[in-house]
Amino acid sequence: MRIFSPKHQKLVNQCYPSGRTPDKKPKSSETSYLLYYVSSRRSKLEKVSTYLVKRTNVDLNHRRVGNVAVTLEIMHDIVEHCKENLNIFVKDFLNITIKILTNNNFNNDSSIIELVERTFASICRNVDGAMSGGDAEFIKLYSSFEKLYFDVAREILDNDDLLLKGCIDISYTTDLASNPQINHFLPRSVIYALEKFIERNPRYSALDLGTPTDQNITKSLSKVQTRTAALDDIYNTNADLSVKTLQAYFTTTETDKLTLAIKALLDFLQRSPNKDLLQFICNGIPVQLRYIVVVLLIRHLTDPGTKADPIISLRLISSLLVSDVSIVGLSIMDMMRKILKYQLDNLANVNVVNQCRKTIADLNNKIYYRGQTADMLFELELKLQSTKDESERAVLIEDVDELLTHMGKPCVGLELFLNLAPFMDSNGKLKLFDAVDDRFSGGNLLSQLFGMINGMENAVDQKVLMHLVFQKYKSLALLSGLNYFTENVEEPTRAYYLYHWEAATFLKMNNYKAQVDLRCKNQTLFNKDELIGFYSDEKINKYSQKGTQILVSNPHNLSTSDLFSDLHPQRMNNFAEVNGYNRDSMNGTFSGNDSTRASITRSLNGNGPADLLSWRGIKSSAPKVTDLKRAISSPKKNIAARSNTMRGSQSVKSKVTNITFLLNELRNNDDGNTSHIMQPDEDRPSVLDRNDVDTSSSTRVTPPPTRQDYSEANLSNVDQEKFQDAQEEVDLTNSTNGIAA
Structure with missing residues (x-):
């Protein structure tokens, strides 16, 4: 010792x-x-x-x-x-x-x-x-x-x-x-904890993968929902040790540890699948990291090294997506593309194909932005457009149908409908149209819609779809259909009479409806004069102005803005006055002399009043630099020779006025006073010379002057300035006083 x-x-x-x-x-x-x-x-x-x-x-x-x-x-x-x-x-x-x-x-x-x-x-x-x-x-x-x-x-x-x-x-x-x-001790510990947890909580040990996919997917992230107790709800210090162990691995923000723990959980669920256990644990994962669960489940499908059952993985994904577990940061489109690819790669396995279809529909249960459903349908449309395999197309069409079946609120644009409709049967077209929202889509798209209806073979579905179009778009359908069927249908078709019957019903005009039945029986078409009669009285038909504009305008010069924009009150009055119309307040019909029909005919040929022409029609006669030079240098007595340069839509007049303004500023620059030069305001109403307006009004009923008229204009009494280029200074002699166009 x-x-x-x-x-x-x-x-x-x-x-x-x-x-x-x-x-x-x-x-x-x-x-x-x-x-x-x-x-x-x-x-x-x-x-x-x-x-x-x-x-x-x-x-x-x-x-x-x-x-x-x-x-x-x-x-x-x-x-x-x-x-x-x-x-x-x-x-x-x-x-x-x-x-x-x-x-x-x-x-x-x-x-x-x-x-x-x-x-x-x-x-x-x-x-x-x-x-x-x-x-x-x-x-x-x-x-x-x-x-x-x-x-x-x-x-x-x-x-x-x-x-x-x-x-x-x-x-x-x-x-x-x-x-x-x-x-490797981390996943081993998670497996031990899961085994002891389900031993102490038998309800999580039963095989349960049922998914409530029959519910409409209209949930919102901001909606308050109740749920059963989950892993994140248990804060008792005397809680079961198995729960504390699961909390130690799943309530962490360490992504490396959490990823290993989730992998162990998914491997355990492959042997003992239970959707309630998955949801219980996912509620304990920090909300910003819950997307990792879905990502790893998708990886089970795409990773060839895994031996996971794809049906179990897909059902677990669906059960999580339709649950009340909040998930943020999930890339829906990326998930959809991977599931879609796996589905098309396994066409021989019917069970996998069907489960992939259900999971794709369940993906839309988590709505993160307004156009998400439309984007998913657009992705399916791209696949349909790119593939030529009939079996793949059949699967993709069923995917579209499944997605539409579980859709709640209409959120699809008309353009997407028109792109997908050719791949759908008649019943599928109706279901797809129910998903279209009622937002304004433009006259061209509505014309394409009526063209598609005109080509449908099933009479019953054709009638139903025409009725749905009027229910959804109302006056837009009325005017766009009037424009389409008047200009594009030369022989009697079923859709032609369906449109006019729906139009008569929409306008509540019994005489119109009776004429439709008679025309359908005799298989004859309406002429424009007869249709003008239905749009002649504002008291009976509040769309008379726009309808008449469609019927008397050159279809090639009629733009979408002309068709659907609100017309100024004086526009139709000017038209009626110029063409010799007098409204009969008693019967609501037009009356006039023989020049009236000639004036309408002239309008239909594109030679009528400038107010009836859109920018598309007036574009060919837009003033050039040489026309501006000639117009500015000409005397007021010859101002009629340049009336064509000042007529047209508001946008043309604005361009003329702005160029005139710039030329005037260049002239003032010659005096050395340049401090007042500023950029012309495009938002201000354009200002024309009063004589220009008077001359334009007096010549409104005459055809526009030809190019030869310009060359014969008398310019001898004016001191013309020589324009060497577009930037040379000029002397403006026109009056600066004007009125708003």
Whole structure:
């Protein structure tokens, strides 16, 4: 026996009470002084840990259970008080715990193993990432301890609580997931926790993959919903250890650890699929990271290395999408493309194809933006356009039908409908049209819609679709259909009479409807004069102005803005006055002399009043630079020669006025006063010379002057200036006073 011993050994030995009882505790005062000693002298830590290893070997050999328990208590306290210097003694401490676990005289004692777990937990909570990620000796000792601990807890002690506590301890280790040498303990711990959880909660052990896909997918992210208790709702400190273990792995923001945990969960669900278990755990995952679950489930489909059942994976995706689990950051279109590709790659497997179709429809249950459904249908349209395989087309068409079946609110544009409709049968066209919203889509699209209806073979579906068009677009359908069927139908068709019958019903004009029935019976068409009669009285038909404009205008010069924009009140009045019309207030019909019909005919040929011409029709007579030069330099008595340059739509007049303004500014620049030059305001109403307006009004009924008229204009009495180029200064002689066009 040594008489003299080093101080650190004395301090350690003084912590052990005398006797051989197994329930010893370290002396409190001596232990406190030992902790002060090692914390104030960093160099003594290594000596203390080395001595503890030697003393433990002796106690193990002599089966001193009480002393081993005291040693484990001292080790725990040193770790907690000297955590910043853990790398000095942690390897010695792991060696001590490993020796205890391998000693058959101690590894069957649950009280000793509990102290081992407590010491290991303090090590895991305080170890840094540098050691767990790069210290080879520590990694080897850590791995050895975990294997031994799980074997002891499961096989020797069969203690579930100790097993779960060890799983929780592993989750505390920093950067463990990034180390491929030891990160396999994470999924292993998750599997242990899941097994114990379903043992204690049998409702999650049953095979259940039912998905409520019959509900309309109209949920909103802002909608408040109730749900059952989930992993994130359990905060009780006395909660089941299996729940605490799951929380340790799934309520984290460490993406590496969370990804490994989710992979373990999905592997477990492949063996024991249960949608409630998936939703229970997903509710505990931070909301911004829940999308990882769906991404990994999709990867089960696309990764050839996995042996997962695709039906189970797809059903788990669907169950999660239709549940009340909030998921943000999910790329719906990326998910859809991957599922769609997998579906088309497995056309031979009918079950996979059908389940993919249901999952694609369930993807739309999570609405993240307004046009999401339209984008999904557009993706299907692109696939239909690009493939020539009939079997693939049949599958894609059924995908469209499934998506439409579970759609709630109409949100599809008319253009997308027209692109998808050729691939659908008559019944599919009707279902697709129900998904079209009533937003204004433009006259061209409506004309295409009527053209498609005109080409339908099924009479019943044709009639239903025509009725739906009027229900959805109302006056837009009336005017666009009038324009289409008047100009594009030369022989009697079923759609022609369906349109006029719906138009008569919409206008509530019984005489119109009676004429439609008569025309249908005789298989004859309306002429324009007869249709003008139905649009002649504003009291009976409030769309008379626009309808008459459509009927008397040249169809090639009629633009969409002319068709649907609100007309100015004086526009039709000017038209009636110019063409000699007088409204009969009693019968609502037009009356006039023989020139009236000639004037209408002239209007239909594109030679009528300028007010009836759109920009498309007046574009050919837009003024050129030479015309502007001639117009500015001509005298007022010859101003009629340039009336054609000042007639037309508002946009043409604005362009003329702006160019005139610029020329005037260039003229003023000659006087050296350039400070007032500014950019002309495009938003202001254009201003014309009063004489221009008077002349334009007086000549409105005459055909526009030909190009020869310009060449014969008398310019001899005017001092013409020579224009060398477009930027040369000019002398403007016209009046600056004008009226708004």
